[in-house]
Amino acid sequence: MKSNLPPIYFYLPQSKWPDPMPQSFEYLRPKDGVSSWILQTYLRLLQLGFPCQLISEIPHEGILIGHRESFNYELKPEPKLFLVCVKGDQNCLPYAQLHIVQNKWEVNASPIKIQSISEERYLLPGKRYYMPHWPQPGLIPRHQERGDTFENVVYFGITYNLAPPLRQSSWQQTVENLGLRWCPETNGDRWHDYSNVDVIVAVRSFDRRNSYPWKPATKLYQAWHAEVPAILGPESAFQAERKSELDYLEVTSVAELVDALKRLKNDLGLRQAMVENGQERAKETESEVLTKYWRDFITDICVPAYEQWCQTSVWDRKRFFISRYVSKKLINIQQKLLS
16 A cells, blocks of 8 residues: 555545444445445445544545535635545536546546436546445345245335336236236335345336436345346446346346346246356455445546545636536536536
């Protein structure tokens, strides 16, 4: 690890501080993106012995890592402050020097508006780095005692993030006609418990045009770690991770979803192969791996960029702010023209 590191801060507004503050990530149950990204990363790095601090006020200097939802939209870094913004599901922070994105597509995408059928987001010029989302702390894998049982079809998430056809009572009846049980789990306090899950379904939209390029592949990671097969919609984050059909089954219609459930129900070999494949793929996003990824990201990427920023002249900093301001205005005009 590089010696003489600059101050490294994780910014969490006071309103987001849990009471009591957990001393370890093992006791953390994040209920929003801010806590999941910022507090969890801080606690994991702290356990690794990495020198960092959790703060509730914006400092005047150092490397400041925070979530987009926590930053004032017009926040500008001072001459010795380097802003690392975890973009999450939101738009970019205009004046952040660096963004962390949770979807691989966003790393090399042009600074344009990215739009789905129901939502839109935009990117700004500047450096963007992909970081895999953390696995759910305290995740409980499927009970081994369930053996070859295939009965419980589970959705983990908020109801409005589920494709409309799957919110209808007719869908529940369709699943029951297959001899299965539809078990949507919308209580965030239980999203870590896969003990009685036989397969997960995560479909925001069946439309391929709706690829949600700002969303993470979290539900896929969870399935791998929980040792259950996954049936997922055609989202860019999932597709970027896919190496074979054993990673997950993709569906683009209710009919395809029904066929996928039938296939898994009738093919024990396929289910076992998907679980075994998931166990191997889960190694890529183990907490220890991602913690070291974060450490190296800060020391190898953020620190040199911070040092360069501190050496930047007053005029170069002004040009930076002006270029971001112009980009932001152009995107606003584009949004108005296309709305």
